[in-house]
Amino acid sequence: MSLGWCAGLSNDRAPRLRSGRTVLDPDKHTVAARRIICRERDFYEYVPVICHGWAAASATLVDGRKQILAFLLPGDIVSTTLLFEPSSHCVVEAITAVEYRTFQREEIKNLIFNDPRLIHTLSKSWIAEKLAADQLAIDLGRRTAHERIARLIENLRQRLAARGMMRGLTMDFPLRQHHIADATGLTPVHVSKVLSEFRRTGLIEIGDRSITILNPDKFSSIGSTR
Amino acid sequence: MSLGWCAGLSNDRAPRLRSGRTVLDPDKHTVAARRIICRERDFYEYVPVICHGWAAASATLVDGRKQILAFLLPGDIVSTTLLFEPSSHCVVEAITAVEYRTFQREEIKNLIFNDPRLIHTLSKSWIAEKLAADQLAIDLGRRTAHERIARLIENLRQRLAARGMMRGLTMDFPLRQHHIADATGLTPVHVSKVLSEFRRTGLIEIGDRSITILNPDKFSSIGSTR
DNA sequence: CGGCCCTTTGACGGACGTCAAATAGCGTGG
DNA sequence: CCACGCTATTTGACGTCCGTCAAAGGGCCG
Numbered sequence: 449m450s451l452g453w454c455a456g457l458s459n460d461r462a463p464r465l466r467s468g469r470t471v472l473d474p475d476k477h478t479v480a481a482r483r484i485i486c487r488e489r490d491f492y493e494y495v496p497v498i499c500h501g502w503a504a505a506s507a508t509l510v511d512g513r514k515q516i517l518a519f520l521l522p523g524d525i526v527s528t529t530l531l532f533e534p535s536s537h538c539v540v541e542a543i544t545a546v547e548y549r550t551f552q553r554e555e556i557k558n559l560i561f562n563d564p565r566l567i568h569t570l571s572k573s574w575i576a577e578k579l580a581a582d583q584l585a586i587d588l589g590r591r592t593a594h595e596r597i598a599r600l601i602e603n604l605r606q607r608l609a610a611r612g613m614m615r616g617l618t619m620d621f622p623l624r625q626h627h628i629a630d631a632t633g634l635t636p637v638h639v640s641k642v643l644s645e646f647r648r649t650g651l652i653e654i655g656d657r658s659i660t661i662l663n664p665d666k667f668s669s670i671g672s673t674r
Numbered sequence: 675m676s677l678g679w680c681a682g683l684s685n686d687r688a689p690r691l692r693s694g695r696t697v698l699d700p701d702k703h704t705v706a707a708r709r710i711i712c713r714e715r716d717f718y719e720y721v722p723v724i725c726h727g728w729a730a731a732s733a734t735l736v737d738g739r740k741q742i743l744a745f746l747l748p749g750d751i752v753s754t755t756l757l758f759e760p761s762s763h764c765v766v767e768a769i770t771a772v773e774y775r776t777f778q779r780e781e782i783k784n785l786i787f788n789d790p791r792l793i794h795t796l797s798k799s800w801i802a803e804k805l806a807a808d809q810l811a812i813d814l815g816r817r818t819a820h821e822r823i824a825r826l827i828e829n830l831r832q833r834l835a836a837r838g839m840m841r842g843l844t845m846d847f848p849l850r851q852h853h854i855a856d857a858t859g860l861t862p863v864h865v866s867k868v869l870s871e872f873r874r875t876g877l878i879e880i881g882d883r884s885i886t887i888l889n890p891d892k893f894s895s896i897g898s899t900r
Numbered sequence: 901c902g903g904c905c906c907t908t909t910g911a912c913g914g915a916c917g918t919c920a921a922a923t924a925g926c927g928t929g930g
Numbered sequence: 931c932c933a934c935g936c937t938a939t940t941t942g943a944c945g946t947c948c949g950t951c952a953a954a955g956g957g958c959c960g
Contacts, residue, residue, distance in 0.1 A: 507808060507812050509812070509816065509899045510899055511899055513816040513817075513899075514816070515811055515812045515815040515816050517808050517811055517812075528804070529801050529804060531797070532794070532797035532798075532800075532801065533797075533801060537801075537804075537805055537808070538808065560790075560793065561790045561793070564786075564787045564790065567786065567787070567793065568758070571757070571758035571759075572758075574758075574800060575755050575758065575759060575763075577804070578754070578755060578763075578803070578804075578807070579763055581804070581807035581808070581810075581811065582733060582743050582763070582764065582807070584807075584811045585741055585743055585807065585810050585811055585814055586733050586735070586741045586743075588811055588814035588815040588859065589741040589814040589858070589859030590735065590739040590740070590741050590859055591739075632815070633814065633815030633816055673735045673736055673737055673739075
């Protein structure tokens with residue numbers, strides 16, 4: 449969930465939670481790629497918000513099957529359930545090196561209780577998260593591998609664009625193919641085959657941790673059966 | 675989403691929204707099976723809550739592919755986004771005849787603004803809905819047809835049990851196989867095959883709009899890879 | 901009786917998974 | 931500088947789960 453109600457982004461996108469004149473000044477943390485930012489069953493008194501880097505929220509079955517529920521970009525709350533509960537209910541793992549800040553949950557709660565207008569902004573983020581969850585279900589339940597992968601990339605493109613993080617048609621893309629597989633409910637092998645086809649047909653170009661969308665119209669039309 | 679914060683259920687489970695002494699007394703409506711309760715792009719000034727019967731919230735792609743996002747039982751809010759927005763963002767359709775009551779959104783808003791403790795109960799329902807959405811994504815992304823169908827039935831069993839709507843191991847089950855298919859991302863034909871197998875192996879018995887779970891342990895173990 | 905919807909069953913096909921081998925990149929340490 | 935071990939990616943052969951198509955039967959209701 450994007451922290452739309454965090455104005456005052458600085459260079460590193462460090463969020464400030466604002467209500468009138470009150471501003472929370474959170475702690476800053478840094479973790480390396482592949483490190484866990486929060487665990488399923490641990491309890492946290494704070495709410496982490498990504499400032500820099502990419503992360504993934506996922507759930508894993510006992511037999512190892514894994515589903516990524518969301519990719520987290522700068523400005524995103526690591527787990528919105530942490531706003532109201534000490535448990536995140538899912539694992540959040542850094543994909544790149546990640547910088548994040550932590551807000552004390554009690555302070556956030558007080559802010560909301562004292563300024564009911566914040567409920568409105570909160571509900572907006574909430575609705576956005578619900579829509580994303582519904583879209584994920586539709587993708588996983590009813591779309592083909594080609595559609596799922598194209599939509600994932602297109603979706604990330606839009607979110608990066610909204611953050612001013614596109615360079616023309618090229619975007620940073622730190623995801624490994626196994627990340628794409630875990631997000632789309634596919635296997636890494638099949639992801640490789642589909643991406644190869646996208647390249648062969650001139651839709652995208654894959655560079656070193658980056659993707660360029662060569663034919664935006666054709667590419668977005670793959671996933672736009674809605 | 676279940677309306678945990680609606681105390682005062684009467685015989686027909688008609689909800690009353692309570693905050694201190696304030697009680698909203700909503701309008702009552704009835705629709706026949708297969709009728710639309712709310713549409714994707716229409717605007718509503720009220721929030722419908724199911725009192726009686728089953729409904730389904732779904733999204734449909736332009737080419738007809740359909741995904742059911744949730745089944746709604748008595749006590750459930752038809753669409754929680756309607757609490758804060760005039761749009762439900764998905765279609766809600768009656769499965770059986772459905773009785774529901776409507777609360778004016780403005781009145782609910784006032785209640786919440788005037789009693790910030792309601793935020794807490796609201797956040798609980800919100801977290802429950804988020805967990806359900808995550809589970810759906812895991813099911814659709816990473817589980818087999820057998821697991822998905824078994825989990826769907828088991829999930830409904832638990833929700834009915836929480837409402838005191840089980841008769842021993844037997845439950846009302848008004849869903850058609852195409853409903854199960856749309857909820858699990860499968861085809862009706864395949865659903866039929868899996869259900870036949872469940873019956874052949876003595877796991878369940880299917881009667882006239884009802885299901886009996888003959889072997890609860892074995893049955894729940896099918897879906898309990900978590 | 902006839903039409904409609906639902907379910908069942910079988911044959912067949914296709915999308916995606918599994919397995920395996922080869923290659924490349926990359927950091928580490930000698 | 932090279933050897934190495936690890937991870938990621940690619941590609942092909944093959945297998946399987948689930949979809950598609952089709953036909954038949956049953957229940958319900960006009």
